Amino acid sequence: MADQHPVIQLQRVTKTYRTGTVHVEALRGIDLVVERGEFVAIMGASGSGKSTLMNIIGCLDTPSSGQFLLDGIDVRTLDESHIARVRNRRIGFVFQSFNLIPRTPAIVNVEMPLAYAGVRRRERRQLANAALAAVALVDRADHLPTELSGGQQQRVALARALVTSPALILADEPTGNLDSGSTAEVMELFTRLNREGRTLVLITHEADVAAGASRIVRLRDGLVVSDKPSMPQSLTEPAVVP
Numbered sequence: 001m002a003d004q005h006p007v008i009q010l011q012r013v014t015k016t017y018r019t020g021t022v023h024v025e026a027l028r029g030i031d032l033v034v035e036r037g038e039f040v041a042i043m044g045a046s047g048s049g050k051s052t053l054m055n056i057i058g059c060l061d062t063p064s065s066g067q068f069l070l071d072g073i074d075v076r077t078l079d080e081s082h083i084a085r086v087r088n089r090r091i092g093f094v095f096q097s098f099n100l101i102p103r104t105p106a107i108v109n110v111e112m113p114l115a116y117a118g119v120r121r122r123e124r125r126q127l128a129n130a131a132l133a134a135v136a137l138v139d140r141a142d143h144l145p146t147e148l149s150g151g152q153q154q155r156v157a158l159a160r161a162l163v164t165s166p167a168l169i170l171a172d173e174p175t176g177n178l179d180s181g182s183t184a185e186v187m188e189l190f191t192r193l194n195r196e197g198r199t200l201v202l203i204t205h206e207a208d209v210a211a212g213a214s215r216i217v218r219l220r221d222g223l224v225v226s227d228k229p230s231m232p233q234s235l236t237e238p239a240v241v242p
Contacts, residue, residue, distance in 0.1 A: 005072030006240050007168050007199045008034035008057060013066035015052050015222075026052040026073045028222035029066070034201060036167075039194040041202045041210035041230065044219035051172075053219065054203045071167040088113055092161025092169045096176035098153045100145040107132065107141040110160045117164070131159035135189060151182030158189065162198075169200045170192070175209050187212040 015027040027049050034040050044050040055061035056068060059075055068075050071090055078086065092113075093099075100109045110128040119127070132138045135155040145153055154174060161169050171190070175183040191212060194200055202213055210216050211230050218226040 006033050006035050007038075007071065008032060008201070009069040010056075010063075015049075015057065015064045016064045026222055027056075027063070030222075032217065032224065032227075034168075034172055034199065036195070037197050038215060039190070039200045039202070039213045040215045041204055041213035042217045042219065043204060043210050045205070047221075048219040049222040050203055050219050052222075053218070054170065054172055057168075057201060058091055058093065059083050063190065065195070076167050085117075087166050088116055088160065092158075092164065092166040094153070094154070094157050094161050094169065094171040094174045096173040096226070098145070098150075098154055098157045098177070100156060102145060104143060105142045106137065106148065106156045106159075109145070109156055110163050112160060113164050113223045114192055120232060128150060129165040133154070134162055134193070135159045148220055149182065150178050150184045151221070153187050154178060154182070155189065158186070158193075162193075167199060169198055170203075171200065172203045174202065174236045175204070175206065 009010070010030050010032040013027055013030040014025065017024045017026060019208075030053060033061070039148060040051050042053060052061070056063055057070075059070065070086065073086065075083065101112070107125070107128050110131050111124040114124040114127060129138060129141065132141055135158050137152060137155050137159065140152060145156070148156065175186055178186060187209060188199055190202070194214070200213070202210070204210050213230050214232045216226070216228065217224060
């Protein structure tokens with residue numbers, strides 16, 4: 001059964017980009033395990049490899065070498081159509097820019113992954129309402145993105161990520177476009193979802209945001225240089241970066 005496996009297992013994962021005669025080693029042998037129910041933040045400066053790692057974990061790119069298992073599935077064994085289904089059903093994505101469809105009500109935005117999966121309209125609506133309830137936004141179901149605050153738009157995006165009951169919520173700089181109040185609101189929601197058993201991986205460059213996770217993995221030059229429990233602190237306090 002899938003729940004016997006870690007959600008993420010990477011063993012000696014490398015990624016090399018080639019342009020003509022130029023080779024760039026973005027990842028140089030990553031070992032990483034994320035167990036079911038963990039809340040992990042991945043940090044690193046620009047060029048550290050965190051975006052490449054996010055793309056591999058999100059099945060948006062493939063390793064040059066090494067093994068990546070998502071929820072017990074070796075992604076290398078899947079063809080493009082299967083990978084697309086894995087992305088749609090096993091991973092819930094949350095992005096910095098929200099990626100909501102303009103002029104489309106919140107509830108229809110939340111339904112989108114289910115529509116792509118061929119779920120019938122009545123069931124889609126029920127599941128989307130439940131996902132909006134999970135982020136306390138049922139009363140905004142019929143509002144357009146432009147009628148919502150930044151924090152509310154990110155909560156709609158999170159509801160969309162939750163609607164398929166994925167094995168993993170993968171959030172890429174989810175607070176990057178939010179003010180401090182909305183950031184605290186979204187992080188409190190992430191924490192609550194994690195306490196309810198959700199597995200979350202958060203990509204961020206903000207130390208105070210990463211402190212909301214239970215574990216912080218730091219990358220430098222394509223390598224894991226630190227992997228340890230976080231030191232929780234208030235989002236209103238200045239961060240101290242070691």
